[in-house]
Amino acid sequence: MTQPESTGYDYDVVISGASLAGSAAAILLARRGVRVALLERRADPDAYKVLCTHSITANAHPVLDELGLVPAIEKAGAVRNEARWYTRWGWIEPKAAPGGPELPYAYNIRRSTLDPMIRSRAGGTPGVDLLVGHQVTGLVREAGRTAGVRASTPQGEREFRARLVVGADGKDSAVAKYAGVPGQEYENGRFGYFAHFRDLPLRGGLGHTWFLDPDMAYAFPNEDGVTVIAVLPGKKWLPAFREDLEGSFLAFVRALPEAPPIDTAERITKITGTVNYPLHSRNPTAPGVALIGDAALTGDPLWGVGCGWALESAQWLAEAVAQAATGRGAPGDLDASLVAYARRHRRRLRGHQYLAVDFARARPFNPLERLMFSAAARDEAVARHMHLFGSRLISPLRFLNPVAVAKASAVNLKHRIKHRRAAVSPPPAHLSRTEP
Structure with missing residues (x-):
């Protein structure tokens, strides 16, 4: 285990949550000389997020590249997330310009493959202590700021003191709650159900998204011949949908234009989903605290942006705070670096979230x-x-x-x-x- 310095801190940074955002932040911080404790409440190192679009938008490709994950992701069979989108005016089918560069891309890859991969990479990074089965139960407060966490561990309660606590613990972030970080919640006017199918051909091998104005659906091909299908109708359809979940899901998919042939494919998961998935926007920082991924901003799942923003926000945080988090800078440097991170987070994501919140009302196109x-x-x-x-x-x-x-x-x-x-x-x- 990393030896603490004689500063009174066990680590420079404690991260709560070892999924995409937390594991990426741990790797990127440690490579910059930061001593990191990466706490994961689940004891299974192969645990993964189930309710997800399983798609990484192209904005996060540079982060995957910096993490060194691109070769491993491609070896695992990840599918480039090229796509076509149905509208009532016809299909939108983006293609590279003649003689121009290929369109930017990232990958569709199931979280059951991706989460253990990036978590293992984090655990093997010098300077990172990956501690599974450790759940944050409170924060250590000192001189009006957060100075560590209290956690339930397999050996009992323990304190981890650090200059910075990072909440990478999802939309219901315990770190955000304990730190009293203000935020806003926005109702989502759609509900969503997902299922995974094997050997389900899609035209051109591309992902499909259906803008049914205002209902939505998508089908994303993933590794190992598995396709994720999601339906996201407006909540006015929820009572009828619930009466026969499986029948309603299958009927919705069969009625899509150029519908995926689900009746000849093998469904390998049950139909799962959520009837209430609000959008959250929180202040990305507080004294001694930073939030990344869904803890800072939870988008509408129909856009498939959560994984990409988790990776990007981890990179932005590492770039902003690494030097100050080691204690090598002047007093006040950490607070200034947190201000810079929060400013960048808002500048890059606030506009996207504003449009997503508006569209989540399940209204027709404006x-x-x-x-x-x-x-x-x-x-x-x-x-x-x-x-x-x-x-x-x-x-x-x-x-x-x-x-x-x-x-x-x-x-x-x-x-x-x-x-x-x-x-x-x-x-x-x-x-x-x-x-x-």
């Missing part, structure tokens, strides 16, 4: 969404632009910048003119002649 989605179904350049936004590589302001909106408007105007001309054009001569 006029701007109708403009962008319809144009993307008709024009490859707009489809590529939408792919960058869906991959969270550009901000909402850049996605909806005046040039992009003007381009979408021009595409739709051209489409309307073309169809208007087709409607008024006389038929060919050989069809207009009348029989004697």
Whole structure:
């Protein structure tokens, strides 16, 4: 076990939660010279998150690369998360520009594969003590700030003193609760159910998302020939759905345009889900505390952004606080680095979350969404632009910048003119002649 320094701290940083965000933060901090205790409440080192989209958006590919996980993920059979999206105007099918670079991507990979992989990588990183079966039960407070945690361990209660406590413990974060971190909760107007199927072909081998305006569904291919299918209807359908969960789920999927052939595939899991999955936004920091992943911000699962944001927020935190967390800086450096992390977190994610909260009301598309989605179904350049936004590589302001909106408007105007001309054009001569 890492030996404590004579500073009164057992570790520089204690992280609660050893899933994606916590394990990534532990690795990235330790590589920068930080002594880390990585606490995981579950005793099984192969434990994993069940309720998940199992998809990592392209914005997190650089984090996977820095972690050194890309070769292992690809060896495990992860599928590049290229996708096509159904709308009432047709399919949006992003493709690389002729002669241009390939579209950015990351991976679909089940958490049963990914979580043990990254947790094992964290446990093998010099400077990280991975402690499973350790559940945070409270915080150590000193001079008005958090200075460690109390935890229930297999050997009994124990204190872990540290300069910084990181909550990577999910949407119901105990660290956030004990620290009194303020936040907001937003109702989700949809419920969701998931199931995994084996040997389920999808057109082009691509992921599919159905924007049924306002109901939703998706099918994401994963490693080992397994496809995750989710249905996310508006809550007005919940009473009827609950009467026959399996029948309702299967009927919903069968009715999708270009529906996946689930009746010829093997379902390998039961149908699981949630009827109430609110969105959370919390302050990412408090004195001596930082929150990452779902503990800081829980998005709508229909967008599949949780894994990507967990990895990104871990990287942002490590980049901001590593030097100060070791105690090598001047007094006050840790607080200043936490301010920098919080500012970056808000700047990068607040706009995305604002749009997600609005769309989670399970309302129909608004006029701007109708403009962008319809144009993307008709024009490859707009489809590529939408792919960058869906991959969270550009901000909402850049996605909806005046040039992009003007381009979408021009595409739709051209489409309307073309169809208007087709409607008024006389038929060919050989069809207009009348029989004697």
